Amino acid sequence: MLLDTQTNLVIDREIEQFFDSQSKHAYEEYIQKAMRYVTSFLDRNQFYSGDFISDFTSKQHLITPDPNINLTIDEALDEIKELYLDHTIAFHHPAYVAHLNCPVLLPAIVGDLVASSVNTAIETWDQSTSATLIEQEMIRWICSEMRLPDTSDGVFTSGGTQSNFMALLLARDDYAFKHFGLNLKENGWSEVVSKFRFFCSEKAHFSIKKNAALMGMGYNAVIPVAVDDKMKMKPDVLVQAIEKEKQSGNIPVGIIATAGTTDFGSFDPLQTIAKIAREYDIWFHVDGAYGGSYILTETHQHLLSGIEQADSVTIDFHKTMFQPVCSSAFLVRDTKHFKYVSYYADYLNPLEHRDEEYPNLIEKSIQTTRRFDALKLWFTLKMTGTKTLGAFLEKVHYLALDLYYNIKDDLYFDIAHKPELSTLVFRYIGLNVDSDTLHDTINLYIKNTLFKSGQASVASTKLDGKVYLKFTLLNPKSTIDDLLNIIQMIKDTGKDYKNHN
Ligand SMILES: *Cc1c(COP(=O)(O)O)cnc(C)c1O
Numbered sequence: 001m002l003l004d005t006q007t008n009l010v011i012d013r014e015i016e017q018f019f020d021s022q023s024k025h026a027y028e029e030y031i032q033k034a035m036r037y038v039t040s041f042l043d044r045n046q047f048y049s050g051d052f053i054s055d056f057t058s059k060q061h062l063i064t065p066d067p068n069i070n071l072t073i074d075e076a077l078d079e080i081k082e083l084y085l086d087h088t089i090a091f092h093h094p095a096y097v098a099h100l101n102c103p104v105l106l107p108a109i110v111g112d113l114v115a116s117s118v119n120t121a122i123e124t125w126d127q128s129t130s131a132t133l134i135e136q137e138m139i140r141w142i143c144s145e146m147r148l149p150d151t152s153d154g155v156f157t158s159g160g161t162q163s164n165f166m167a168l169l170l171a172r173d174d175y176a177f178k179h180f181g182l183n184l185k186e187n188g189w190s191e192v193v194s195k196f197r198f199f200c201s202e203k204a205h206f207s208i209k210k211n212a213a214l215m216g217m218g219y220n221a222v223i224p225v226a227v228d229d230k231m232k233m234k235p236d237v238l239v240q241a242i243e244k245e246k247q248s249g250n251i252p253v254g255i256i257a258t259a260g261t262t263d264f265g266s267f268d269p270l271q272t273i274a275k276i277a278r279e280y281d282i283w284f285h286v287d288g289a290y291g292g293s294y295i296l297t298e299t300h301q302h303l304l305s306g307i308e309q310a311d312s313v314t315i316d317f318h319k320t321m322f323q324p325v326c327s328s329a330f331l332v333r334d335t336k337h338f339k340y341v342s343y344y345a346d347y348l349n350p351l352e353h354r355d356e357e358y359p360n361l362i363e364k365s366i367q368t369t370r371r372f373d374a375l376k377l378w379f380t381l382k383m384t385g386t387k388t389l390g391a392f393l394e395k396v397h398y399l400a401l402d403l404y405y406n407i408k409d410d411l412y413f414d415i416a417h418k419p420e421l422s423t424l425v426f427r428y429i430g431l432n433v434d435s436d437t438l439h440d441t442i443n444l445y446i447k448n449t450l451f452k453s454g455q456a457s458v459a460s461t462k463l464d465g466k467v468y469l470k471f472t473l474l475n476p477k478s479t480i481d482d483l484l485n486i487i488q489m490i491k492d493t494g495k496d497y498k499n500h501n
Contacts, residue, residue, distance in 0.1 A: 050454035111376030153335035160289030171283035201233035254283035260291020265421025270306025296390035
């Protein structure tokens, strides 16, 4: 028995829990046992068990660790099955069509397991060595798919929100430096920055406004631009908005175009917007969190043309490249712009030891300790391949289109748009109802009832103030029959509304 004399705790069993050369057998045993439990999660026939939050109150003792009892691996797995695996949301289930959560690829899971076990921290060369080269190569690969120039570069981020943050930050600091000689990184806020304005479509992701607020500029620094009936930013309205801001003494500093809006999957006209950004000499960011991956397809590549002119790009591999969260990247046209986030810390990456040959990725990131998220993408590109990824994406697009043609003439539905990507937004309309408010209530009733029953998870959103339902299709194994099945449930639940209310 090993007695830690300082704490007086018996640690002889638990010390074997460290991942090292003595725990190889335990490692295999733990992982194999965990795998068996995870596969039981795959056997579930519903996307969700349908529990209310109150159903978990009786399980509070499972949620809270007991300081006096250390469980065995079997006990812990039993508990987590009862608490989580039997109840959590299964994104791979064909009845899950709510948000931008994809089913994940096995090669990516292997990458995540390896990365977590080895626990590489990617921020400096001396903590990661070849892992740094792998992340850089994944970045180089996606930059070249986007046809960004040789000066381009990028970094893995926690998601589209963080990538968009970096875009706004670089755009702002670069403008302040170029036009006012300001060094915001060193000296902080300057009054003129209150006049800086960003432009994006009214359907852009909320993280644009949220990030502007986090940067101290406020929501009002983001000017929403109207969209056409296909939910694409109207370039003439963009120009008017820029002119209007200039007239009132404000300073346009950047345009954010969306390649695949979160709700409608619509692509803003990138070529035209790129030209406008160039004419005003302001930053051009493309938020391709959802649609950026479609650069790998034949069907959608043309919608991304213009992205090669972007000053920066957001792409989420954990949305449309079937990666477990997190896996996402921020790309920039010219690597020199990373100077606005770089910091040289004596203990990590001192400037006097800077060596181009031995890169420290921390110089490009707003994070310090950072996971080796590029490894899962590496496994995916090696084992699944870019062509197949493109084919998967085409498949989910055609699924959305097929669904659209199936229900577009159905009197029970009002359809918001024809799918450009893989979402479909529509509204159930009861035939004997003519109040918009009641329709809103019925659509929310449908969404909530299906969710609670564990039968299907559909999202909702608003269009012109009215509640709509949304399908987000990211599962290439789903079939049109799976989807029509959900459509039938929606109709049945909608018709049933009056019996319950
Ligand atoms: C999802 C999404 C984001 C945010 O990405 P996260 O990875 O969730 O942070 C940003 N922009 C668009 C267009 C999105 O769809």
